[in-house]
Amino acid sequence: MLTNNKISSLVIDSLRKQTQGKNVAVLFLYCDYQAQGDQSAVNLIGALLKQVTLQARRIPKEIKSAFHEAKQKGGEGLRLPDMVKLFAKTIDSMELVYLCVDAVDEVLRERRPEFLRALRQIIRDTPNVRLFLIGRPYIRGELDNYLTKGANVIRVVADQKDITNYLSQKIDDDCHQDPDLMTEELKNDIMRTMLEKASGM
């Protein structure tokens, strides 16, 4: 079914396709309840830089020199303010940077303010960044307080075409597994009932 993270993946793929060969980066984060332990603000921003290095042919010099500097000091990780600065410096020469954050509500509540402030700083300091956030509706107030006040909003609702696409694929899967059980009549019946229920929600 149409989950938030599928929308994120769709947005990411379409941006990548459109910007291929340009001096544009498409960076993203998938926040996840199951990985809350590792999802500190510094690791999240660090993961964006990791993608920059994965996508670039060679490691950007800014990152390399920060790494060597840290190594000399015993190999410690960066602190959040330095990670944010390093991010801004590294992407400075890019024409455009699309930044997609999926399921921002799945970052641990206590850690969200720090993360949202870091995103706010990035948006303010680097005019070449475009931020796309996805979250459940209840998080909206919190996001508005930090960075989405006045931002455009797309509300995701169950779309009839989405439901039809999804159902027909699932029914086809069932047909292949148990060809004797599914008939055209039954298939139509399922589709009709589901769509009626979905539109009457």
Next chain:
Amino acid sequence: MANTIYVNSNANVGNVSNSYNNIKVGIDEESLQIHEWLSPLEPHKKHQDVRNRRVDGVGEWVLQRSEFESWRESQDGLANHTLLCCGAQGVGKTYIR
């Protein structure tokens, strides 16, 4: 995960296979260290997993919304560079049981 396994295995194998592995994956030792130093998170793996489970056509309408297009094309220096997408986890799933 693959990176981690690879790094662990490095500790136990000789130099010859080490450089073989490096050539094979196309990443040198220092790059791996830098990746680990930056973050333990691996969003690119999750992305691959999610895009594999996506059904073609589902959600395409989001890309056609004017809010999306104007966000994507927005010029530097304009007031708003942020777009928020709000939806329940598993839109539809909640209603179709």
